[in-house]
Amino acid sequence: MAFTRIDGRLVHWRESGPLDAPAVVLVNSLGTDFRIWDAVAAALSRDWRVVVYDKRGHGLSEVPPGPYAIADFTGDLLALADRLGLERFALIGLSIGGLIGQDLALRRPERLTALVLADTAPKVGTAESWSGRIAAVRRGGLAAIADPVMERWFTPAFHSGRPDDLAGWRNALLRQPADGYVATCEALRDADLTAAIGGIRVPTLAVAGDGDLSTPPDLVRAMAERIPGAGFALIEGCGHIPPVEQPARLVALAGGHLERYGRG
Incomplete structure (x- = not known):
């Protein structure tokens, strides 16, 4: 584990693999910390410099006052990359991590060598659904939504x-x-990169779990069709969190894409 301050805020991060290897940054989903990437990072770190971190409001990183915007998360990522000396890097982003990846690819494409967008979309959910979740957490804490979230994260077979x-x-x-969590939900509520x-x-x-109830495969496929030249792959027997439920399949798909494009 390592900690550093970016714009006065504490950020928790970790890196593994050879420091002189091409870099890949793994960006986690809403309501998780970087431990979701443990199996993926272990596999990739044989050939890649792998960086994981807790985005603002998550894990052991600090919780600045909300609301947040996707651009805030993108700025945080760029600042961390600068601190670590990553001039160019590949990115694997899960859910909101994929939205951060899309935003970064639009704003600073010269910083990215390759992009893997896992179980994400340019717009996730509706304003009404996010407002309802925000209200539930404010009333009853994360326990109020934990069971429905688990249903969306993981398949019945995992359960x-x-x-x-x-x-x-x-x-x-x-x-x-x-x-x-609430401030990140506000960022998701307001984010729409479709156009x-x-x-x-x-x-x-782009990759999607075939049993993902949060960002269903058709939504992820539609995103891929909007991005020039993007590929799409389905991960069978998987919900919204492939680095936990099907890490080997995610590594195979993402690793192949990184080998082809991420070493540039």
Whole structure:
């Protein structure tokens, strides 16, 4: 674990792999910290300099007052990359991490070598659905939404076959800062990059779990179709969190894309 301050705010991050290897940054989803990437980072770090971090309002990073915007998260990522000396890097972004990746590819494409967008879209959910979730967390904390979120994160097979893992990831959600969760929901509520992503020129692969109830495969596929030259792949037997439920399949797909484009 490592900590650094960016614009006065504490950021928790970790890197693994050879420091002289090409870099890839893994950006996690709403309500998770960078531990969701452990299996993926371990596999990629044989050949890549892998950086993971807790985005603002999550994990052990600080929780600045909300609301947040996607541009805030993108600025945080660029500042961390600058601090670590990453002039160019590949990015794998999950859910809101994928929105951050899309925003970065539009704003600073010269910083990216390759982009993997996992279980994400240029617009996720509706203003009404996010406002309802925000209200529920403000009333009852993260416990008020934990069970419905688990249904969306993981497939029924995961629920029945890996109950201890399910309980652990539910605990991980409950331990996220509620204020940071709400402020991130506000960013998701207001984000819509649909009209812009046709301008992405970074080599892109979109992937989706076939059982994802948060960003269904058709939504992810539609995003890929809007991005020039983007590929699309389905991860079978997987919900919204492939780095936990199907890490080997995610590594195979993302690793192939990174090998083809990410070393530039």
